Amino acid sequence: MSNLNIKAVAENTYxxxxxxxxxxxxxxxxxxxxxxxxxxxxxxGRLVTHVEDYPTMNKDPWDFENNNRLTYSEREDYYIQARSGFVSxxxxxxxxxxxxxxxxxxxxFDWIRADVVGGRSLLWGRQCYRWSDLDFEANAKEGIAVDWPIRYKDLEPWYGYVENYIGVSGEKMGLAHVPDGNFLPPMELNCxxxxxxxxxxxKFDYRNMxxxxxxxxxxxHNGRGACQSRNRCSRxxxxxxxxSSNGVALPDAAKTGNMTLRPNSMVHSxxxxxxxxxxxxxxIIDRESxxxxxxxxxxxxxxxxxxxxAAIMLNSTSDRFPNGLGNDSGELGHNIMDHHYRLGASGTFDGxxxxxxxxxxxxxxxxxxxRNINEQTKTSEFLRGYGYQGSASRGGWGRGANEKDFGGEFKDGLMQAGPWGFGMTGFGEVLPYHDxxxxxxxxxKDQWGLPKLVFDAGYKENEMKMREFIKSDAAEMLEAAGLKNVHTYDNSGALGVGVHEMGMARMGRxxxxxVLNGFNQVHSVPNVFVTDGACMTSSGTQNPSITYMAxxxxxxxxxxKEINRNNL
Known part of the structure; x- marks a missing residue:
C-alpha cells in the first residue's frame, strides 16, 4: 500500500x-x-478551448432568441453578474x-466572475496602460497605507516584454505619468x-486625449491576425x-509540452x-465528483x-499560520480596492x-x-485622480423606439444615420482602506465544503468627493468642445463593478x-507567489491587467534565477 501511495504522490508532483x-x-x-x-x-471552472468553445462568436443580432437579453430565470442564476449589466x-x-x-x-459588492478556463481574459476591456512613479510613490508621499516595494524602473522592461508578446495598439503621447510603450499602429479616432x-x-492645460x-x-502580430472590427470580443x-489566455498564452504553454491543465479544480488550501x-x-476539490x-x-x-x-490563503491554516497562510501582518483579506466609475457626461453635436x-x-x-499630477494641477479636495474612457458615434434606427412620430417619412428617416453624440465615463482611484x-x-459552507466569502467594503469620503469633480470636469470639456444637450450621470453601483478588484494580499517592504515582498513572494513562505490583483498596494487610475502580467x-x-542558485 505504501508503494501505491508513493506512486500517487509522484504522479501528482510538478x-x-x-x-x-x-x-x-x-x-x-x-x-x-x-x-x-x-x-x-x-x-x-470548466474547460473552454479557443475557437471551438465560442458558440456565439459569429451570431448576428437576429440570431438571439431573446434579443440578447437574459430570461427571468437566468437573471436569478446570474443575479450578481446581471445587476452589473455585463452578462447577456x-x-x-x-x-x-x-x-x-x-x-x-x-x-x-459586485464580484464579476468567469468560472471558465481563461477566466476574465475572455471578457476584459483590453485597455493597457503602464503605471508610473506617480502611482508607485503615492502612498509613501501621502502617508497612505504602506509604500510600494517597487518603482517604475523595476517594471519598465517587463512592460515592454509583455507588450511585445500580447500586442498593444496605441499612440505615444510623451506623458511621464502614463509612460509610452512598444505599440502597434493605433486605431483611428473618428471625426x-x-x-x-x-x-x-x-483649451485646457494638462488635458490630453x-x-x-x-x-x-x-x-x-506573432502569428495572429489583425482585428476585424466586429466588436464581438466578449464572445x-x-x-x-x-x-486572451485561451487564444495566446495557454496554447504557447501547451506547445512546450510542460503544461498540464486541470479544469473543474476548486482549490481548497x-x-x-x-x-x-x-x-x-x-x-483541490473536484468540482464534479x-x-x-x-x-x-x-x-x-x-x-x-x-x-x-485571498480566500485560498485565509483557508490555508496551520499551527504556524492560524489566521491564514503568510498572514503574520493581519492584512490578508483587507485593503480591497477597485476603480469607481459609471459616471461622467454625454452630449450631442451639430455637424x-x-x-x-x-x-x-x-x-x-x-x-x-x-488632477494631482503636479503642483499646477493639485487640489485640496481629494487625493489621487481619474481618467476617462468614451467614444463618439451616430444614432441608428433604434433611436426611433420611443418617438411618437409614425408613417413612411418617419421610417425612411430612420434609415439614415442620426445625429452625432459623445459620451465619456470616468475611472477614479480608490484608496486602500484597512477596513x-x-x-x-x-x-x-458551500456545496463543495468551502467556507462562504463575506464582503464588507465600500466607497468613502475621498471617492465621493472625487465623483463630483469627475462629473463636472466631463461636462466642462464637452461644453468647451461645442456639444449641446450636455448632461451628467452617476450610476455608482458598488465596489467590484469596475472589475479591477485589488489588494487583499498587498506587497510591501x-x-x-x-503579505508580499517586492518580487510578489509571500514574506514568510518563500516558494509561494501572488501576481494577480491581490498583490496591489494601491489602485492607480489606469486599467491594471498589463501591470499584473508585467x-x-x-x-x-x-x-x-533563485532555483538556479538553489535558494528555492
Missing amino acids: DAIVVGSGISGGFAAKELCQKGLKTLVLER EENKHFYHNDKADPYEEKQR LEKHIKKEIES TIGRVANLTVP GCPYGAYY VIYDAQSGKATGVR KEMIEYYARIIFLNASAPGT FEDQYYKGRRPNGIYIPRF NLMYLDQNQ DPKTS MTARAVDYVT
Whole structure:
C-alpha cells in the first residue's frame, strides 16, 4: 500500500503549480513552461478551448432568441453578474452562476466572475496602460497605507516584454505619468473624436486625449491576425485578434509540452510544511465528483483573482499560520480596492452630417489623469485622480423606439444615420482602506465544503468627493468642445463593478504590514507567489491587467534565477 501511495504522490508532483488561468495565471503558466518547469494549471471552472468553445462568436443580432437579453430565470442564476449589466445572451456561458455559488454582502459588492478556463481574459476591456512613479510613490508621499516595494524602473522592461508578446495598439503621447510603450499602429479616432481632442487640448492645460491603448491587433502580430472590427470580443475572438489566455498564452504553454491543465479544480488550501518553512502543494476539490485531491510542487503561483487568492490563503491554516497562510501582518483579506466609475457626461453635436466611420471599432478614447499630477494641477479636495474612457458615434434606427412620430417619412428617416453624440465615463482611484475587507465564514459552507466569502467594503469620503469633480470636469470639456444637450450621470453601483478588484494580499517592504515582498513572494513562505490583483498596494487610475502580467513575468524570472542558485 505504501508503494501505491508513493506512486500517487509522484504522479501528482510538478515543478510548479499555477492556480487560475486568467490574465495573470495564463501568463504565469506560459512563462513557467517556457522556462522549462513542468507546470500544473488548476482552474476552478470548466474547460473552454479557443475557437471551438465560442458558440456565439459569429451570431448576428437576429440570431438571439431573446434579443440578447437574459430570461427571468437566468437573471436569478446570474443575479450578481446581471445587476452589473455585463452578462447577456451572447456571453452568459462564460460567466459565473451566482445562485450555485453565492457569497455574503455586508455592503454591496459586485464580484464579476468567469468560472471558465481563461477566466476574465475572455471578457476584459483590453485597455493597457503602464503605471508610473506617480502611482508607485503615492502612498509613501501621502502617508497612505504602506509604500510600494517597487518603482517604475523595476517594471519598465517587463512592460515592454509583455507588450511585445500580447500586442498593444496605441499612440505615444510623451506623458511621464502614463509612460509610452512598444505599440502597434493605433486605431483611428473618428471625426467628432478628433474635433473634441483638438478643442480639449487647445483649451485646457494638462488635458490630453488619445485613442485607447488596447490589446487588439491592428496588424498581424506573432502569428495572429489583425482585428476585424466586429466588436464581438466578449464572445471570444476566433481570429485571436485580441489577447486572451485561451487564444495566446495557454496554447504557447501547451506547445512546450510542460503544461498540464486541470479544469473543474476548486482549490481548497495550500499545504504548508512547518519543518521546511515552505508550501509543498495544494488541496483541490473536484468540482464534479467533490473528491479532495492533493498536488505537490516546488513553486506555487496563486492567480485566482484578488478575492479568490485571498480566500485560498485565509483557508490555508496551520499551527504556524492560524489566521491564514503568510498572514503574520493581519492584512490578508483587507485593503480591497477597485476603480469607481459609471459616471461622467454625454452630449450631442451639430455637424459632420456628411461623415461616418467604418466598422465597429472595439475601442474608444482615453483621457489620462490630469488632477494631482503636479503642483499646477493639485487640489485640496481629494487625493489621487481619474481618467476617462468614451467614444463618439451616430444614432441608428433604434433611436426611433420611443418617438411618437409614425408613417413612411418617419421610417425612411430612420434609415439614415442620426445625429452625432459623445459620451465619456470616468475611472477614479480608490484608496486602500484597512477596513474594506473580505473574510471567511467557516460556519457556512458551500456545496463543495468551502467556507462562504463575506464582503464588507465600500466607497468613502475621498471617492465621493472625487465623483463630483469627475462629473463636472466631463461636462466642462464637452461644453468647451461645442456639444449641446450636455448632461451628467452617476450610476455608482458598488465596489467590484469596475472589475479591477485589488489588494487583499498587498506587497510591501515590511512583513509586519504586508503579505508580499517586492518580487510578489509571500514574506514568510518563500516558494509561494501572488501576481494577480491581490498583490496591489494601491489602485492607480489606469486599467491594471498589463501591470499584473508585467509583475508575473518579473516574478517568474526571479523564481528561475533563485532555483538556479538553489535558494528555492
